[in-house]
Amino acid sequence: MSTGLRRLRRTTDSAPARDRASTAPAVRLAGVSVAYGSTLALADCSFEVARGETLALLGPSGSGKSTALKAVAGFENVVAGTVEINGRDVTRFPPAARGIGFVVQQYALFPHMTVRRNVAFGLTARRTPRSEVKPRVDEVLRMVGMFGFADRLPRELSGGQQQRVAIARALASRPDLLLLDEPLSALDTRLRQEMLVELQQLRRDLPDIAIVHVTHDQSEALALADRIALMRNARLESIDTADTLFHRPPSEFAATFLGGADILPVRAVDEIAPGGVGVLDHGGVPIRARSVDGVPRGRHLALAVRPWAWRFTGAEPANGFEVEVLDVQWRGSTRHVRVRVVATDQRLGVDVPVLQHAPPPGERLFVDVAPHDVHMVPAEKSA
Numbered sequence: 220m221s222t223g224l225r226r227l228r229r230t231t232d233s234a235p236a237r238d239r240a241s242t243a244p245a246v247r248l249a250g251v252s253v254a255y256g257s258t259l260a261l262a263d264c265s266f267e268v269a270r271g272e273t274l275a276l277l278g279p280s281g282s283g284k285s286t287a288l289k290a291v292a293g294f295e296n297v298v299a300g301t302v303e304i305n306g307r308d309v310t311r312f313p314p315a316a317r318g319i320g321f322v323v324q325q326y327a328l329f330p331h332m333t334v335r336r337n338v339a340f341g342l343t344a345r346r347t348p349r350s351e352v353k354p355r356v357d358e359v360l361r362m363v364g365m366f367g368f369a370d371r372l373p374r375e376l377s378g379g380q381q382q383r384v385a386i387a388r389a390l391a392s393r394p395d396l397l398l399l400d401e402p403l404s405a406l407d408t409r410l411r412q413e414m415l416v417e418l419q420q421l422r423r424d425l426p427d428i429a430i431v432h433v434t435h436d437q438s439e440a441l442a443l444a445d446r447i448a449l450m451r452n453a454r455l456e457s458i459d460t461a462d463t464l465f466h467r468p469p470s471e472f473a474a475t476f477l478g479g480a481d482i483l484p485v486r487a488v489d490e491i492a493p494g495g496v497g498v499l500d501h502g503g504v505p506i507r508a509r510s511v512d513g514v515p516r517g518r519h520l521a522l523a524v525r526p527w528a529w530r531f532t533g534a535e536p537a538n539g540f541e542v543e544v545l546d547v548q549w550r551g552s553t554r555h556v557r558v559r560v561v562a563t564d565q566r567l568g569v570d571v572p573v574l575q576h577a578p579p580p581g582e583r584l585f586v587d588v589a590p591h592d593v594h595m596v597p598a599e600k601s602a
C-alpha cells in the first residue's frame with residue numbers, strides 16, 4: 220500500500236475527518252497552477268464541485284480543461300495551490316489514493332481481457348475479496364447496459380460499447396467522484412446523442428456522486444452539467460449554471476462560445492435603467508437592447524446576438540439593419556446565412572430554419588431582432 224493511501228485510510232477513519240468530509244464539497248481547487256516547462260497550462264484555477272453535482276469544464280482546444288481534470292486526478296504536478304477531495308488536501312497524493320473514477324476519450328481497455336476482466340481489473344488490483352468482485356462487476360455492467368457482453372473482447376465491441384465498458388470500469392470501485400475527459404468525442408454524432416441520454420440516466424442512478432466532465436462541445440455541457448466552468452487560455456473565465464451563462468452571458472467569450480453570438484461594438488446613446496430597454500449606437504446606426512444592470516450614457520460596450528435571434532424581413536425593421544447576404548451554409552436543420560451590415564460592414568450570422576426561404580448571396584434586405592434577445596456584455600480590451 221502506498222504511503223499516500225495509508226495516510227488517506229488513517230484520516231478517513233477518524234470521526235472529525237468524517238464530519239468534515241460530509242459537509243465539504245466533493246472537489247475544491249484553490250489557486251491551482253500547472254506548468255509544462257515554460258508553458259503555463261493552468262493558471263490560478265479555483266472552483267468547487269458539490270456532492271451530486273455535475274460540473275462541465277468547457278472551452279476551446281488547448282484552454283487547459285484536461286490539465287485541470289488531471290490536477291484533480293493527480294496525474295499532473297501542481298506547482299501552486301491546493302486540491303481537496305471531500306475536505307481533505309490531496310495535492311500530494313497519488314491518483315490511486317484519491318477515490319476517483321477516470322474515463323478518457325480513447326476507452327483504454329486492455330485488448331486481451333474480456334469485458335468482465337477489464338471492469339474487474341481495478342478491484343482485483345486492490346485485492347477486493349473475490350466474493351465481492353462478481354456482484355459489483357455485474358451491477359455496473361447492468362448499469363451501463365453491457366451485462367450481455369461480459370465475455371466479449373474489446374475488439375468485438377463498437378466504440379460506444381467500449382466507452383460504456385470504460386465507464387463501468389471507472390464506477391466499479393464505487394468512487395465519490397467521476398472524472399470524464401471528452402468521453403464521447405471519439406463517437407459518431409448519432410452514438411453521441413445516445414450516450415448523452417445514457418449519461419443523463421447514469422446521473423439519475425448515482426445521485427450522490429460528483430462528476431467533472433471535460434468537453435469542447437457546448438451541447439454536451441448544456442445537456443449534462445448543473446454548472447459550467449468556461450476555460451480560456453489556461454484560465455477559468457466564468458463559472459455559473461448552464462442557464463445563466465447561456466441566457467445572461469457575462470462576457471464576449473461566453474456569448475460567442477456558448478451559442479455562437481456575433482459581437483457588435485456599440486455606445487449607449489442615453490442612460491439605460493436596470494431592466495430597461497435603451498438605444499445604442501452601432502457605427503451611426505441605432506439598435507435597441509435590454510440592460511440587466513443599467514448602463515450610463517456614453518458607455519462603450521458590446522452587444523452579443525445569437526444567429527437564431529435575427530429574422531430576415533423585406534421591410535424597414537423595428538430593430539435592426541440593412542444587410543447584404545455574403546454566403547449560405549446548410550447545417551442540417553438550419554441554413555446559416557452570413558451577412559454584412561451595409562452601413563458598418565459588421566459581419567453577422569443569421570440562422571434560417573431549413574423549411575423557410577434563405578436569401579441568396581448578393582441579395583439586400585433587412586434583419587430584425589427583439590431587444591430582449593440582444594445581450595449587453597463588457598467590451599473586451601483588445602476590441
Ligand SMILES: Nc1ncnc2c1ncn2[C@@H]1O[C@H](COP(=O)(O)OP(=O)(O)OP(=O)(O)O)[C@@H](O)[C@H]1O
Pocket residue numbers: 255258259260278279280281282283284285286287435
Ligand atoms: N504533456 C504536455 N507537455 C507540454 N505541454 C502540454 C502537455 N499537455 C498539455 N500541454 C499544453 O498545455 C495547454 C493546455 O492543454 P490541455 O490539454 O489542458 O488543453 P485542453 O483544453 O484540454 O485541450 P483539448 O480540448 O485540445 O484537449 C496547451 O497549450 C497544451 O499544448
